[in-house]
Amino acid sequence: MTVPLTTQPGFTRALAAVRGAEIGLLRAVALDLVAVGEGDALRELGPEAIELIRSATGPVSVELQAHATADGATTFLGRASHGIAVSAHLSLVAGEPREYLRATIRLVGTHGSVLVDLLRPLLDVRTAAGARQVRFGPPGTQIPAADAADTLSAIAESARSGRAKSTTW
Amino acid sequence: MTEHESPLGVGIVGVGGIALSHMAALRAMTSAQLVAVCDVDAARATEVAHLQRCTGYGSLEELLADDEVEAVIVCTPNMTHEQLGVQVLRAGKHLLMEKPLALTSDGARTVAAEATARDLALAVGHSHRFSDQSLAIRELIDAGDIGTPRFVRIVMNGGWIWPGWQAWMLNPELSGGHSLHNGVHLVDLASWWMGEPATSVFSVGQHATSEALEIHDYLVMELGFASGGSAVCEISRGERPRSTGYLELTVVGTDGIAARTWDAEGVLAWTDAGLTAWSVTGSADRTFVRELEAFVAAARREADVVPPLSAAIHAVDIAVASEESLRAGRTIEIGAPA
Structure with a gap:
């Protein structure tokens, strides 16, 4: 995908809300990434997904159960060691152009929640010829990337074995 | 008649x-x-x-x-x-x-x-099978518009914990816990949209309102299906502020996605309760x-x-297994449906 989601200004604002305790203490994260593209969703979207999650929860150990379809769509639910519930779904839909169909992250706190549509901000343009959406605004602050290989291996292994696995991100 | x-x-x-x-x-x-x-x-x-x-x-x-x-x-x-x-x-x-x-x-x-x-x-x-949005999603699936379903996310989060510490809903002996009391709604929708019974459940719960609660007022159930598909069912009565009413329905298929977002009904209100999305009048009655x-x-x-009796029994099986998963901290396999 062309636009790194971790630079999305709404997400960086949401992270500031978590760090500033504007929604209390973080207790759950829910992430959905669905894109048009080919290949294995965990490999294609996994690194960015883990980066998004880790930037919200911080580095933490987690017990997770994953499921995957034959064509690579992957879901996992994890219980982090500090009690945060993290769920995520990653999948690819064959076709062109290669772009996100859905990218949302929800951060649930003890005193409120933040829902971020990672594909915004955008303009809705509707004409007699049809409807389209046009993004606007500069990207937010880049979050340093970290290695997610071990986490992605644990997710893949959980999906293969049908058993919960421990990992860290 | x-x-x-x-x-x-x-x-x-x-x-x-x-x-x-x-x-x-x-x-x-x-x-x-x-x-x-x-x-x-x-x-x-x-x-x-x-x-x-x-x-x-x-x-x-x-x-x-x-x-x-x-x-x-x-x-x-x-x-x-x-x-x-x-x-x-x-x-x-x-x-x-x-x-x-x-x-x-x-x-x-x-x-x-x-x-x-x-x-x-x-x-x-x-x-919930009979709501406007649930029927519309099922029609999209039946029409093949999004291909074969492979993921469902259902979120029904509210801030109104049941009143009174003696309320039967808060007693797992009387209500069965949150998986049975409200979770069965989500389990039923997920299985119905996926078109197959779930074969496993892994649940994470929290006592969001108070650690003194005996039930998990915040509950996430991850269902696994024989096809490899999955569902995440999130139900809460412990959100803040208490006026919270957040509904999200998402089905991801092999060819596309159908999502009912929180503001899907197009009525947004600014009140002393903050920014809220209101339901369209009459939808619950229908x-x-x-x-x-x-x-x-x-x-x-x-x-x-409707739903078939086998589906209603299956929902109980999953919910019971979800409560077991919460106690044991592991994935619970489900037997063949009735």
């Missing part, structure tokens, strides 16, 4: 909160009519009967002895469902049981076996009318029960 000259006579057992939704639906219908109510609080039953212009009883036995009652809706707390369900069916009345069908898998099968043996309609109040119309059709033998 079809060939039946008179509406189906319906009695309601338990006149608490959810019974009011059924009464409102019955008032909007011509194929069924509320003829009696009963409640352990006889005075309350009399008061409601007066308002609803029907007969009020202080016991189930009296209501079941009323020949005008052809079908019964049980709206009592969860721990009573198995016993009352069997009692209603043994009296020869069709039964719409509020969810869950029972607190245990064995209990659910006991009630189902009674209905089958007596050739009576037994429906379970998985009312849900219960559709549910009761389907029940009447099943009782009249004009249609199959």
Whole structure:
């Protein structure tokens, strides 16, 4: 995908809300990434997904159960060691152009929640010829990337074995 | 009405909160009519009967002895469902049981076996199947618009924890825990949209309102399916602020995605409660009318029960397994559905 989601200004604002305790203490994260593209969703979207999650929860150990379809769509639910519930779904839909169909992250706190549509901000343009959406605004602050290989291996292994696995991100 | 000259006579057992939704639906219908109510609080039953212009009883036995009652809706707390369900069916009345069908898998099968043996309609109040949005999503799936479903996310988060520390919903012995009390709604939708029963469940729960709670007022259930597909079902009554009402429905298929976002109904309001998305007037009413119309059709033998009894039993199986997953901290495999 062309636009790194971790630079999305709404997400960086949401992270500031978590760090500033504007929604209390973080207790759950829910992430959905669905894109048009080919290949294995965990490999294609996994690194960015883990980066998004880790930037919200911080580095933490987690017990997770994953499921995957034959064509690579992957879901996992994890219980982090500090009690945060993290769920995520990653999948690819064959076709062109290669772009996100859905990218949302929800951060649930003890005193409120933040829902971020990672594909915004955008303009809705509707004409007699049809409807389209046009993004606007500069990207937010880049979050340093970290290695997610071990986490992605644990997710893949959980999906293969049908058993919960421990990992860290 | 079809060939039946008179509406189906319906009695309601338990006149608490959810019974009011059924009464409102019955008032909007011509194929069924509320003829009696009963409640352990006889005075309350009399008061409601007066308002609803029907007969009020202080016991189930009296209501079941009323020949005008052809079908019964049980709206009592969860721990009573198995016993009352069997009692209603043994009296020869069709039964719409509020969810869950029972607190245990064995209990659910006991009630189902009674209905089958007596050739009576037994429906379970998985009312979310009948909502505008649920039906629209199912139609999209059936039309093949998004390909084969492989992921469902359902989020129903609210901030209104049930009042009173003694409320039966907060007692896992009486309600079965959050998986059974509300979780079955989400489990039923997920299995229905996926088109297959779940084969495993892994759950994470929290005591969001207070650590003193015995149930998990915040609950996430991850369902696995034999196809490799999955569902994440998130239900909460511990959100802040208390006015929170967040609904999200997402189905991801092999060819695309259908999502009902939090502001899908297009009515946003700024009030002292903050920014909220309001529901469209009447949508909840239509849900219960559709549910009761389907029940009447099943009782009249004009249609199959919705949801199928096997699905209602499956929802109990999953919910029971979810509670076990919360206790054990591991994934629980599910046996073959009934």
